[in-house]
Amino acid sequence: MGLSRYIAMRVVWAVVVSLVIATVTFLLLSFAPNPAIQEAATQAALEGGDPAEAKERVKELRGLDEPLHVRYVDFLRNVYTFNLGWSDMRSQPVTEALTEALFYTAQYSIPWTVLTMILGPLVGLYSAANMYSWRDHAATGFAFIGYALPNFFFAIILLLLFGVWLEWIPVIYNTDVGVFTWANVKQLILPVFVLVTGGIAGTMRVSRNESAEYLNADFMKTAKAKGVSPARAYLYHVMRPTLVPLSTTLVGQLLAIFIGSSLLVEVVFGIPGLGRLTYQAVVAQDTNLVLGSTMIFTFIAVVGNLLEDLVFTVLDPRINFDDR
Amino acid sequence: MRDVHNRDGDGHKGLSRRQWLGMLGVSGAAGLAGCLGGDGEGDATTTGGDGDDGTTEDQGIDQDEEVEELPEVSGTYDTVTSASFETLNPLYNTESGAGTAIGRALDMGYTFDSNNEYFPLLYDMESENGKVWTFTVREGLEFSDPYGEVTADSFVYQIQELHQSDWANTADTQPWAGVTVEKTGDYEFTAELQSASLLWPESYDPLLYPIPKDLVQPYVEEEDVEGLQQDEELLNLEFTGNLGAFVLDEWERSAGTTYSRNENYYMQDVEDAPDLFEGAPYFEGASISVVEEQSSRLGALETGEADAAGIPPERFQEFQEKDSVSVNKVPQPYNQIISVNMRDNGWNAGPGNLFTYKEFRQGMACAISKEDLIEGVYRGLADTHYTWQPRFSRFYPGDDSLETYGVGDLYGSEVARSRVQEALDASEYDYRFDGDTLVNPSGDQVTLDIYHSAGQETSRLTCEFIAQELGDNLGIDVQVEAIDGVKFSNEYWSAEVPDEPVEAEDVDGEWAVAPSNPGPRSVHAEEDWDMSMVFGLNTYPLNPLTASVFFDGPDTFYNPVGYYPEFDAEALWQEAREATSQDALQEVLNEIFVELNREQPYIMMLFSDDLVGYNPDLLGPIENFQNGWDLPTWHFEE
Numbered sequence: 001m002g003l004s005r006y007i008a009m010r011v012v013w014a015v016v017v018s019l020v021i022a023t024v025t026f027l028l029l030s031f032a033p034n035p036a037i038q039e040a041a042t043q044a045a046l047e048g049g050d051p052a053e054a055k056e057r058v059k060e061l062r063g064l065d066e067p068l069h070v071r072y073v074d075f076l077r078n079v080y081t082f083n084l085g086w087s088d089m090r091s092q093p094v095t096e097a098l099t100e101a102l103f104y105t106a107q108y109s110i111p112w113t114v115l116t117m118i119l120g121p122l123v124g125l126y127s128a129a130n131m132y133s134w135r136d137h138a139a140t141g142f143a144f145i146g147y148a149l150p151n152f153f154f155a156i157i158l159l160l161l162f163g164v165w166l167e168w169i170p171v172i173y174n175t176d177v178g179v180f181t182w183a184n185v186k187q188l189i190l191p192v193f194v195l196v197t198g199g200i201a202g203t204m205r206v207s208r209n210e211s212a213e214y215l216n217a218d219f220m221k222t223a224k225a226k227g228v229s230p231a232r233a234y235l236y237h238v239m240r241p242t243l244v245p246l247s248t249t250l251v252g253q254l255l256a257i258f259i260g261s262s263l264l265v266e267v268v269f270g271i272p273g274l275g276r277l278t279y280q281a282v283v284a285q286d287t288n289l290v291l292g293s294t295m296i297f298t299f300i301a302v303v304g305n306l307l308e309d310l311v312f313t314v315l316d317p318r319i320n321f322d323d324r
Numbered sequence: 325m326r327d328v329h330n331r332d333g334d335g336h337k338g339l340s341r342r343q344w345l346g347m348l349g350v351s352g353a354a355g356l357a358g359c360l361g362g363d364g365e366g367d368a369t370t371t372g373g374d375g376d377d378g379t380t381e382d383q384g385i386d387q388d389e390e391v392e393e394l395p396e397v398s399g400t401y402d403t404v405t406s407a408s409f410e411t412l413n414p415l416y417n418t419e420s421g422a423g424t425a426i427g428r429a430l431d432m433g434y435t436f437d438s439n440n441e442y443f444p445l446l447y448d449m450e451s452e453n454g455k456v457w458t459f460t461v462r463e464g465l466e467f468s469d470p471y472g473e474v475t476a477d478s479f480v481y482q483i484q485e486l487h488q489s490d491w492a493n494t495a496d497t498q499p500w501a502g503v504t505v506e507k508t509g510d511y512e513f514t515a516e517l518q519s520a521s522l523l524w525p526e527s528y529d530p531l532l533y534p535i536p537k538d539l540v541q542p543y544v545e546e547e548d549v550e551g552l553q554q555d556e557e558l559l560n561l562e563f564t565g566n567l568g569a570f571v572l573d574e575w576e577r578s579a580g581t582t583y584s585r586n587e588n589y590y591m592q593d594v595e596d597a598p599d600l601f602e603g604a605p606y607f608e609g610a611s612i613s614v615v616e617e618q619s620s621r622l623g624a625l626e627t628g629e630a631d632a633a634g635i636p637p638e639r640f641q642e643f644q645e646k647d648s649v650s651v652n653k654v655p656q657p658y659n660q661i662i663s664v665n666m667r668d669n670g671w672n673a674g675p676g677n678l679f680t681y682k683e684f685r686q687g688m689a690c691a692i693s694k695e696d697l698i699e700g701v702y703r704g705l706a707d708t709h710y711t712w713q714p715r716f717s718r719f720y721p722g723d724d725s726l727e728t729y730g731v732g733d734l735y736g737s738e739v740a741r742s743r744v745q746e747a748l749d750a751s752e753y754d755y756r757f758d759g760d761t762l763v764n765p766s767g768d769q770v771t772l773d774i775y776h777s778a779g780q781e782t783s784r785l786t787c788e789f790i791a792q793e794l795g796d797n798l799g800i801d802v803q804v805e806a807i808d809g810v811k812f813s814n815e816y817w818s819a820e821v822p823d824e825p826v827e828a829e830d831v832d833g834e835w836a837v838a839p840s841n842p843g844p845r846s847v848h849a850e851e852d853w854d855m856s857m858v859f860g861l862n863t864y865p866l867n868p869l870t871a872s873v874f875f876d877g878p879d880t881f882y883n884p885v886g887y888y889p890e891f892d893a894e895a896l897w898q899e900a901r902e903a904t905s906q907d908a909l910q911e912v913l914n915e916i917f918v919e920l921n922r923e924q925p926y927i928m929m930l931f932s933d934d935l936v937g938y939n940p941d942l943l944g945p946i947e948n949f950q951n952g953w954d955l956p957t958w959h960f961e962e
Contacts, residue, residue, distance in 0.1 A: 086550075086554060088410070089410055090408075090410070090577045090578075091410065091411040091412070091413065091553075091554065091559050091577075092559075092577060097577065100576075100577065100578075101578070156617070156619050156620075159619075159620060159623060160619070160623060163623055163627065164623040164626050164627055167627055170629060171620055171623040171624040171627055171629050172402075172404065172613050172615060172620075172624045172629045172630065173579070173613075175576050175579045176582070267616045267617050268617045268619075268620060269620070270579070270613065270614065270615045270616070270617070270620060272576065272577070272578030272579040272614070273578075276578055276616070277578060280408070280578075284410075
């Protein structure tokens with residue numbers, strides 16, 4: 001099978017997967033008890049009204065009185081035409097809610113993703129180059145402390161230290177500051193730091209072990225014998241083969257660059273991003289918003305998997321699609 | 325139009341959405357501090373005055389004092405809240421937090437001052453008999469262009485075409501049901517109630533936002549409820565003109581709201597208002613930031629990024645010692661009670677149900693030292709609770725009229741046992757004291773469970789203290805259990821509403837079925853439980869008539885515990901509703917609250933204080949339940 005046929009098959013498969021996920025999400029929400037309906041029934045009873053009538057009224061207002069298959073078809077049509085409806089939880093269109101949240105998430109998601117992708121392999125390479133020395137132990141220790149400390153707890157401690165005691169950074173996130181301003185950098189330093197320290201450990205360990213394999217490989221001995229500088233030797237001759245197995249992780253991270261949100265970090269630092277939005281939508285059973293945000297994550301994941309496979313061929317030309 | 329008052333031929337049993345939402349409090353002061361969300365102002369729908377003059381604290385402003393020089397406008401008043409706002413559309417908001425956000429930019433009809441006196445904002449209300457009320461709209465109130473002046477028509481149209489319509493389903497639908505409204509002048513209209521209500525303003529039912537007629541008219545003509553709910557001008561408060569102290573600049577959905585000073589605030593020109601309103605407001609702007617994490621909110625308060633935030637009781641001492649924060653203790657009307665389950669799924673210690681005997685409930689109340697509980701668990705930040713009114717209410721009958729269970733002579737093993745013994749004698753089952761232990765007919769020690777909200781430390785400690793006291797003084801083995809509040813509400817507290825009302829042999833009349841009172845004691849929630857401290861309830865100190873929803877007979881709307889009054893509650897509540905003078909009302913309410921004290925339908929324990937931290941340079945906050953009524957006059961010390 002050629003590359004083009006493989007891609008075509010994967011695209012079809014992506015559509016099927018997204019349809020399945022959308023359907024499952026729709027069904028789960030349809031069968032979950034709706035607090036708004038329960039609340040209306042209780043309220044009607046307290047007012048001396050008819051709870052059953054109140055339930056019907058709310059269902060009618062929210063379009064839930066239609067048969068399931070009619071709602072499902074409506075839902076699919078809306079999803080594929082990007083008409084995601086109105087968010088009752090935020091009193092604004094779902095697309096607007098998602099765009100707003102994405103804007104704030106991207107501001108910390110991009111730096112932490114880029115830094116994690118760069119620092120992880122580099123720290124791993126550094127560890128491998130100094131294997132079993134104190135430098136190796138220090139780098140490994142640094143990565144694992146960040147990994148072991150729960151982000152939520154670490155974030156609070158840092159906020160307390162740098163925000164409350166030292167007053168170097170603001171405690172309340174300010175949405176009014178410009179994206180490329182010093183004020184924004186100050187308020188995003190800690191969230192980015194917490195996420196980077198929490199994220200590099202895995203990449204660093206894989207990178208360290210993979211790098212170790214190539215440090216004494218024949219081509220490295222040849223390169224050194226030919227007088228290649230250590231920087232070029234490590235970054236070009238060692239790092240490149242190391243990145244092949246790492247690409248699974250790295251490309252995945254790169255794709256999530258705009259949506260790499262962290263609910264807990266957003267909660268602690270008060271960032272109005274995608275993590276909080278999705279969580280609140282689920283808790284409030286804001287159907288349109290839950291489905292809208294689910295579709296974004298689904299789309300990115302499906303396309304991401306496709307791109308990830310393609311990247312293998314770029315990094316390692318030996319991989320082909322003939323057998324697939 | 326749905327007329328709930330006509331439906332049962334009895335104008336008392338309806339409970340407005342606003343009252344209903346304010347009815348339930350999560351047990352534990354920490355929970356309440358969290359609910360307060362740190363905006364530092366009382367919730368007008370659930371708070372009441374304490375009768376103090378409100379000027380005893382360092383930060384308070386004496387509004388009766390003549391002002392020689394108005395304060396300078398400076399700084400911004402920045403607060404934090406724990407939850408984002410669902411809507412800022414005044415017609416549809418039912419949340420307290422969003423109400424505060426709307427209130428920055430749009431006044432409501434009236435408020436109550438620190439002396440608990442009616443204070444007119446947009447309109448004054450008067451009535452001779454409590455049945456026909458005359459509203460006089462203040463002149464000089466202006467909407468933003470192009471909507472012109474606020475007149476009686478603005479309110480009458482809103483009431484008749486929206487709140488009393490059968491399509492708009494606004495938040496104020498219930499309060500205006502059955503009220504006949506008539507415009508009697510450019511700035512005057514009347515409202516005739518189905519039955520007299522001397523405390524109508526105190527019920528907050530006649531409280532309205534001003535809404536431009538021309539803005540809503542297209543939706544009214546089309547009966548377009550979706551359009552009305554989603555209207556941008558309503559959602560972003562773009563019509564507020566001179567009607568609020570600030571102008572809403574931006575509502576960032578998950579981040580909060582920002583405001584700038586309204587130069588033309590109408591209260592500046594009101595002659596009979598306190599002098600300080602003349603230059604109000606005294607902040608250049610304001611903001612409400614949504615900060616979900618409590619430690620972040622407290623951090624913001626400490627660094628001065630926020631000027632007000634709620635403080636959990638366990639950190640009260642710590643913040644009291646800080647120079648950068650001034651802490652106020654604000655009394656509130658939510659109580660801490662032991663709910664004892666008198667339904668058939670309660671009392672799982674043997675046959676029968678001893679909770680149904682008032683003497684047993686009195687004995688329980690005598691077995692628990694309220695003062696030790698307040699000192700030991702609440703660090704002294706609470707007040708004893710004897711009847712369904714806090715001590716600061718003008719309807720509190722006074723300690724002399726009440727049995728002060730759990731305090732002084734009415735605390736201890738002996739007095740508790742004597743009361744319980746009366747219940748044992750009345751019971752058809754052979755419960756008895758075996759030495760120090762209360763045993764059931766099988767001879768086993770009586771074992772009961774008590775539930776508290778999971779994660780609420782104060783609530784847990786309270787339950788453990790109660791378990792210890794009931795063990796020491798009554799020989800009852802009490803098991804303390806933690807439970808999620810939502811789970812408790814759905815599976816233990818509320819029951820499935822039967823399709824047809826269930827008749828009870830020993831109770832007259834038909835049951836008004838509701839999840840919180842599904843029928844007689846034989847109808848109950850699916851799970852068994854004995855005692856609970858998961859929920860506290862509102863005692864409605866401003867308008868105690870609302871509390872009838874808990875005690876107006878066995879078939880009242882809110883009776884999850886299955887309490888049947890042993891006094892003629894329905895007649896007394898009816899008498900209170902029909903009272904035509906304040907004295908008569910006071911007398912009958914006092915009688916009711918004395919009876920409730922004797923009956924202990926819920927074992928009443930205490931009222932904990934709300935704790936609010938403020939910027940110490942801020943002048944205005946008071947340790948009074950109407951804290952925040954004069955927010956436009958608050959200012960920073962120069």
